[in-house]
Amino acid sequence: MNCVSPGLSPNYYIELPCLFYLLYRYSYYIKKFVYLQASKREKYIMDITIAIPTYNGASRFPSVLEQLQKQIQTETITWEIIVIDNNSKDETEKIVKGYQKRWEKSIPLEYFFEAKQGLAFARERAIQEAKGKLVGFLDDDTVPALDWVYHAVQFARDYPRVGAYGGQINADFEIDPPKNIDKIIGFLSIRERGDRANQYHPEVISLPPGAGLVVRRKVWQDCFSGSSSFIGRVGNSMLSGEDTEVLMYIYIKGWEIWYNPKMKLIHKIPAKRLEREYLLSLIQGSCLPLFPLKMIIAKNWQKPAIAFKTVFGNLYKALRHQIIYRKQLKDDIVLECELQIYWSRIHSFFYYLNRAIKQSCKKR
Secondary structure (H helix, E strand, O other), X not given: OOOOOOOOOOOOOOOHHHHHHHXXXXXXXXXXXXXXXXXXXXXXXXXXXXXXXXXXXXXXXXXXXXXXXXXXXXXXXXXXXXXXXXXXXXXXXXXXXHHHHOOOOOOXXXXXXXOOOOHHHHHHHHXXXXXXXXXEEOOOOEEEOOOHHHHHHHHXXXXXXEEXXXXXEEEEEOOOOOOOHHHOHHHHOOEOOOOOOEEOEHHHOEOOOOOOOEEEHXXXXXXXXXXXXXXXXXXXXXXXXXXXXXXXXXXXXXXEEEEEEEEEEEEEEOHHHHOHXXXXXXXXXXXXXXXXXXXXXXXXXXXXXXXXXXXXXXXXXXXXXXXXXXXXXXXXXXXXXXXXXXXXXXXXXXXXXXXXXXXXXXXX
16 A cells, blocks of 8 residues: 655655554554553542541441441442541551451452541541542441441432532430430531431521531532631630531532431430530530631622621520520520520621631731
8 A cells, every 4th residue: 555645755744544544453452542541540430438537536436337337238339438547646547457457348448647637637638539429428426327328329319419418317325415405406416307308508507517428529629629717626626617618619619418318327425525515615616617607608798787697686696595594594504505606606707807807917
């Protein structure tokens, strides 16, 4: 075959028919090469990654692993489990490695150490290391139902416009809680929103907790690429908001946030978390980020009204609550916690202003 055009140098020019012939002849090898290269780049090949962030949780997370080993209806699901050790000082690493030696190989169990203290860093590390299209977060004191993984994956298939979703979380108290605990039980990451799937409303900070949260990995990465404004509870600080912040950014990008009642969790709540000092600190740390979080989705014209309502609306509620229940506040921890909610919401406005001033000074 004459593959050289008339009058052109044979060293540099090849006729198109000859080129097509070569491509056709070696097409199988070209396709295989491209596929292998794509496979190397794309490590996210599983349906879901179950991530367990833990800090000094050596006595807690084994029960989570034990329950994950017993999951049912996962025959057609590809999944893995990763433990994110958030700078623990106990035997977390040793225990995980012990599990790895006797673990069912069809479900990978991986261990990663994250030295930066804070739940926000642990969750971000989980997103980076995950091989799943979905990432389901389980706290080290939450025990999933035997079909939790199945329903987590199935919900994503049934609701393609949902970017993140949480499940039904029931409490397992070590001691009997106060009779009126339902008024503040949401602060303990308990969610019981009925037996039907329903949508959360981020515009009023109605969102699932990080415990039991499932998120589409790519949605997280596309919507929240920066560092978190809140790192989570570290040391003596009870300031939270890191999970809510991510969900707010997912929401403003057009994704829906839902509640899936079929994803059932048991949250173990030790007696210590029902003590007065802990509950008051928990509520204060949970409410402080309220105003900054609202500013993420608020339009400029809405901000003055939100600020007015946050300060004066909660001031009215606090004074009214104190007047009505002044004789019972000393003896009723839940009533005292409700009062703390109102004062902490007011404080959240000034917390936001203080942060804004500091950030402005840094830029200068």
